[in-house]
Each structure stands twice: as structure tokens, then as C-alpha cells.
Amino acid sequence: METTHVSSTTYNTPVFENANIGKSYKKLFMLLPLALLIVLCTGAIVAFHGYIAWMLGRPSIAPLSSNPMKAAGLAYDDIVFTSSDGGSTLEGWLIPAAGSDRSVIFSHGYGGNREELWVPFYSLAKELNKQNFNVLLFDYAYVGTDMSVTGGVREALELQGAIDFLKKIGTKHTYVWGFSMGAGTALQTALYSKDIEAMILDSTFLLEPDTLYHNIKNQVDLPRFPSLPLIRLFFPIMNGTSMNQIPYQDVKQKEYPIPILFIHGMKDSKAPYDIAQSIYENQSAPNTDLWLLPEGRHELIYKANKKEYVKRTMAFFNTAAARQP
Template identity: 50%
Template sequence: MNTTRSGAPLQGVRDTDSGQQPVLSTRLIRFKHVLIAFIMSIVFFLLFCFIALHGFIAWVLSNPTVAPLYSNPLLAKGMKYEDISFGAIDGSRTMYGWYIPAEGSSNKTIVFSHGYGANREESWIPMYDLAHFAHRLNFNVIMFDYGFAAQDSKEVATGGKKEAQQLLGAIQYAKQHGAKQIIVWGFSMGAGTALQAGLTTKDVDAMILDSTFLLEPDTLYHNIHQKLNLPEHPSIEIMELLLPVLNGTSLRQIPYPEVKKKDYPFPIFFIHGTEDAKAPYPIAEKLAANQTNPLSEHWIVQGSHHELIFREHSKEYLRRVSTFLSQVNASLNSSSQSSY
């Protein structure tokens, strides 16, 4: 105990010490609260940025940039054509495209189903060359724009939910204009859309599917991961929450589980490259393995890339497609004759 010379205790010193302790304690508590609030603010800001990034990705995926039409069948390949319009099968919108009649009388029609981020011309394939090839084989040809590629009244891309209804409208148009044999030739998401449409229609006689892209959680993350090194979880879960808000379509509304196990009643020719960075080729192998139609087949091309197989192996591509179409035609003719 501190005392004076006379032995009395130093009361003032004790009072000063006891007064400083509550002040220091209060300041420490306040500092801790400020620090916690600061840390929480940083955490919430980073979380907001993380979710906002996924929102931006979902918006970009739902609103692809599509170039305007730059030509037409007559200018590109000397093919006479008609401007056509038809309704999506569910009546949700009007579709626009071209009808290229065969030079001779023909009841065979090929409907092209273009991919994501493209219009009916899909220049990198290039689509005009394949349309000309089909025309030389005496097929009528339908080329049209999906809603996300429309020149006017453009809408969001939905991974096949709305697009399948639009493709079914094109198939109905072909049937109403005399087609007895309808082939759907699809590319990338247009191929995945064709498979979705094939779950419900009985008017398709065969499909040629190039670089099939089926929108599902795995392929969605695969494509996101190509651009950004984001964790698979919770990225997939966040995208599943945001997509319905931004384009009205949940991944659960896309029937990819049914497509992945479906044995289609018509023959399908799957074409895929091993260097496809957007749709890994095992999906084509899996889909092809489910098919029991004797004419169904798959061609996995070593070293080829997404939707570039025709460019990279033109002669082989056309030879295989021609052979497949000939087999389908022979089978249909045989079935028609045996029914009489």
C-alpha cells in the first residue's frame, strides 16, 4: 500500500487506477465491435461481388450477341428461296426463316437447327454450304432463326425449353407443305434442342447432330470454368437460382435427364470432335450408346473442334452424311412399300 510519510494511505492514486480500467475496457470493446463490423462488411461485399459475377454470367448466357443476316440462299449459293413465317408449336411467338424448295419435285425436307450465339446462317460451319449440299440431294431445306437470334422481337435463350417449341413449329411447317420425310440437322445447342423436341414429336424421321450441346449443370459449369476459375460448388447452385430470374427458365425445366437415357425411335447420326471444349465428346458417346435403331451411329473425330468438323474434314463429313441419308431413305421406302 502507498502511504505518506505520516503513514496515511494515498487514496488519490488508487482512485486514478480504478478510473482508467473502465475507460480502457470500453475503448477495447468499441474497437472489437468496429473490427467485427469491418470484417463483416468485407465478407458481405465479397459475397455480393461473387453472386453479382454469377448474375452477370447468367445474363450474358441468356442474351447472346447474334450478328445480323448478311446474305441469303440466292446470293450465297444461287438457290431460289421463299421468305417464310410460322408459329412456334405452343403459339408463343412467330418464327422467320427461308424455305428452299428442291429443284425437282420432292417430299423430303431437311430442317436446320442452328446453334447458340448464331442465326440461321451460322457462318463458321458454314451453313450455306450444307444447305447447298442438301439441296443437291433433292431435299427441300428450311433455315430459320430461333427467338434469341430473331432480327426483331428478340428474346432470351433458354437452353432448349422455348427453342424446342420453335423447332416443332418448323417441323409442323414442313409437314404442312408436303414433307413425307423430315430430317432435323442440328448443331451444338441446336442439336440439344432437337433431342428435346424429339421427346414429343412423331414427325421426325431422322436426325444429324453435330457437336451436341445439352444444357445441364455439368456442361454449364464446364463452360463457365473455361473462362473463370470458379468453384463448382456453390457456382452451380447460384446459377440454378439466378437463371429463372433472368430468363424465366430453371435447369430443372430442361429435360436433360430424359434426353440422356432416351432410346429414340428414329435413327440419329452423332458427329463430335475429341477437342470440343464446349461439349465434351463423351456425352455424344453416351447418347449414341442408348440408341438401338440399327441405322443410328456416331462418328467421333480425333482432333476436331466444336462445330468445326465440316471445315476440318469436309469430304469425309459429306460422304458420311450422304451415306446416312441414303440408308434412311432406303429404310423409309422399304417400310412404305411393305405397308401396302
């Protein structure tokens, strides 16, 4: 009798392989919270810088609290005009000087309006009116509207709109008095405008990468990288204008054909005085001057030395006017 041998196949359970897979899944589940935390932190950082870019374009601005008559006894007219490209509508005040064909436009700074009480505009307007200058005070379009600050790109067209308005009503000689970013805007306008005959620039601020980071760091201690690149990335998304559109390099290199009086405080924490000084050093027009105050602070030069401030500024404009036919 033959014995039949039935062969059996033994299957080995891949114990070690299963164990490794289990460890991999365990590590994966342990890493998931960390990965989620990294994603959330990255998102928060990106969102925070986007918020900064959004806020930069929309400064908090106090409403008007007075007018030229109430504040300084100056008769005035309410005026409305458009930017030179027709893209925005501006409101302001015109303070006339009887029979005068020469006018000074005040170009207010970031976060300010046609009053700028801390400068103060009313007092300076009164001094100019005594010297027989018409005075135009106006709000840039980002004041009281849903428009955002563009660092002078759109504002330069709005300042030119103010100049065009004055020409239409009979002004033959136009001068600009700019403060902070309003001074930077005046410099941008004068790159192409042939209508400005002289400028006073107080506490000149140019929105360029270095000054942008300098001001942000004064408020929030952020590292230059990645904060500055992120804010520059979000600025056009939030505000419709890229910082690359701001011609700050052209301004810093330009030799303007008109007299400019630069006024700056050496303790200015918002706009380092060396920028104004470097622009001044490129100038050669007669009557151009630089007045640096060792203890001066941003837009507070008048309050620091009222008599000297009025003396220098009125003399500058009168000299500029005397040179005109």
C-alpha cells in the first residue's frame, strides 16, 4: 500500500513589515499636528503682513474741526476740482488775496488733512495772506473716501489738479508748500510739472523700502526679512499701487530747475534727514537752501522756532515771487 504524502505550504505572516507600517502611520499621526501648526503659523504671519499693508494704505485721519474763518479770521471759498487725469475728485478751501495772481498750495502729509493742526496750517496760511499770496488748502483723495494712499503716485496727479484749478481762475505764479509725504508728493509732481515755480519742503518723506521699514520698525519690532518683502508683495494687492511705481530713485537723483527750501529736523524719527540732505546736494537753482534743526522733530519745526520759521519761509516765497515778471 502506497503512502500518499500531502505537501503543505507554510505562509509566513510578514510580522516585521506590518510592524514597520504601523510605526510609519504612528509617526505620520504624530507629525500631523506639527505640520498643521506650521501651516497655521505661516498663514497667520502672511495674514498679519497683509493687514499691515492694508493699514498703511488707510491711515486714521481726524475729521475737520474748523475752517479758515473760524480758526484765523480768513475769508475763504469752498472749492471742488479733479486730479489732472480726472480720476479723483478733491475738496478744499481757497483763501484769496485781493488782486493777487500768485498762489501757494499746501500739500498735507500722511494721516493729515487740509488742517494739519500740529503744523499748524491756519497760522501759516494767515502769514502768507499777509504777504498777498492766495492760499489753497485741500484734502488728498484718500481723506474721507474709500481710496487708499499710493505714496505719491496718484497724489501727484491730484496736486497737479490743484495747480490746474488755480491756473483756470487766473493764477500766474504757483508755489507749493509740502509737509512729510506731501513734500515727497510735491517732488514727484515737480518731476514732470512745468507749473511749479518754487517749493518749501518740510520734513520730506519718500515712501521707499528703507523709510517704509524704518517706520514699521518704530511701531512693531519686525525683522527686515521676510517682513519687508511680504509687505511690498501685499501693498499693490491691498492698495492698487506697487511701490515699484513710486519714482523715489528719480526724485533722489533729480536736479530741479526751481528754488527749493528744505526744512528738516535732525531728530526726525519718521523721515531721516539725510534723505532731504542728499536731495538738496543735487540742486543748483538760485535761492535753494537747506535748514536743518539739530533738535527738530517730524513736522514740528514751526512749533520749535516760530519766529525763525516764519521769517525764513516768508522770505523764501517773497524772493521767489520777486524773480518772476
